[in-house]
Amino acid sequence: MATILRPTIAEIRLSAVRKNLQKLKKAAAPARLLFVVKANAYGHGAVELARLAEREGLAYGFGVSSVEEGLALRAAGLKSPVLVLGSLYPFESFVEAINSDLMVTIASLDAARQVAEAARAAGRKAVCHVKLETGMGRIGARRPSVLKIYDELRAHEGVEIGGVYTHLSSADSDPDYTGAQLAIFSETAVELELRGARGLTLHAANSAATMNFPVSRLDMVRCGIAAYGGLSGFEPAMSLKTRIVFLKNVREGAYISYNKSFRADRAMKIATVPAGYGDGYIRRFSNKADVLIGGKRCRVLGNVTMDMTMVDVTAVKEAAVGSEAVLLGRQGAEEVTAEELAELAGTINYEIFTQVSARVPRVFVE
Numbered sequence: 001m002a003t004i005l006r007p008t009i010a011e012i013r014l015s016a017v018r019k020n021l022q023k024l025k026k027a028a029a030p031a032r033l034l035f036v037v038k039a040n041a042y043g044h045g046a047v048e049l050a051r052l053a054e055r056e057g058l059a060y061g062f063g064v065s066s067v068e069e070g071l072a073l074r075a076a077g078l079k080s081p082v083l084v085l086g087s088l089y090p091f092e093s094f095v096e097a098i099n100s101d102l103m104v105t106i107a108s109l110d111a112a113r114q115v116a117e118a119a120r121a122a123g124r125k126a127v128c129h130v131k132l133e134t135g136m137g138r139i140g141a142r143r144p145s146v147l148k149i150y151d152e153l154r155a156h157e158g159v160e161i162g163g164v165y166t167h168l169s170s171a172d173s174d175p176d177y178t179g180a181q182l183a184i185f186s187e188t189a190v191e192l193e194l195r196g197a198r199g200l201t202l203h204a205a206n207s208a209a210t211m212n213f214p215v216s217r218l219d220m221v222r223c224g225i226a227a228y229g230g231l232s233g234f235e236p237a238m239s240l241k242t243r244i245v246f247l248k249n250v251r252e253g254a255y256i257s258y259n260k261s262f263r264a265d266r267a268m269k270i271a272t273v274p275a276g277y278g279d280g281y282i283r284r285f286s287n288k289a290d291v292l293i294g295g296k297r298c299r300v301l302g303n304v305t306m307d308m309t310m311v312d313v314t315a316v317k318e319a320a321v322g323s324e325a326v327l328l329g330r331q332g333a334e335e336v337t338a339e340e341l342a343e344l345a346g347t348i349n350y351e352i353f354t355q356v357s358a359r360v361p362r363v364f365v366e
């Protein structure tokens, strides 16, 4: 007998991810494409999507945020290059990374010394990408330190300097600032070349830069959001779907949800769907977001609760227990986009995707 499951799922369309990666790869060429699959591929399922990309040759390798995320890819059998984009701490984790053939980010002189030590201890080569701070203000060494880091790393036989990179803070919003960041980066790359550096992979571009700043593509681009369809011109891959589990008619004056957060101003038909903020359908959607049922937009009523949300289906004659409800994605001619939900919640589409919690099964479809 088939297992009966709660009907709340995140459906991931592989065809959309494939198309998006193909488009990025083509736009970036001859630069290589590093597919950023951190945070479980922005909630989309890192292992499955990395497998798709590796099987079909859609990316050179993968970007992750932590050693743990890299180890998960290796445990799943992925062989492509993996770059850990975060700053590693504790330094002992360099040994783990080196043993699993993960490339690491080096953003300080201290880390440079420690990675060299770890390579010696592991008896294997550590492939490092040096991170330059050009205006993001997160992790990265400023220009003078980068030169020192470079000198430190190249003094060790067990270390290979695979690349130098930076992260652009405003490629989606501020061309001048982006240009200034890229100028600092290029000047530093030239200085490194003057010191004899050859064959370094230079990289700076995220999705927005890849599409909007051809000069930023350099030797490699690092793209996440566009691959998931969260950038204009790309196809959204994720739908959040569930089914009505309870239906009722209420009289005028009835209160719905915690703290009487909605009061019916007329007789209404109300559906309950089994998805709430515990699934990543965040509470800021209360009384604001629309859910698609019967091909129509139906408003969320009252506070979203941890596991359930109430929806106005007065206008949907055919609504019944078991009817499909789309919280994110398309149904018929209607679509609820991640951008629309982000706007309602005062956030960005990245957060809408990554909030979809671990208890929501990812179902991969073509």
Ligand SMILES: Cc1ncc(COP(=O)(O)O)c(C=O)c1O
Pocket: 036, 063, 085, 167, 205, 206, 207, 208, 222, 223, 224, 225, 226
């Ligand atoms: C260092 C780094 N590179 C690349 C990316 C990918 O950015 P995007 O998803 O905007 O393409 C990220 C994501 O935040 C990042 O942190």
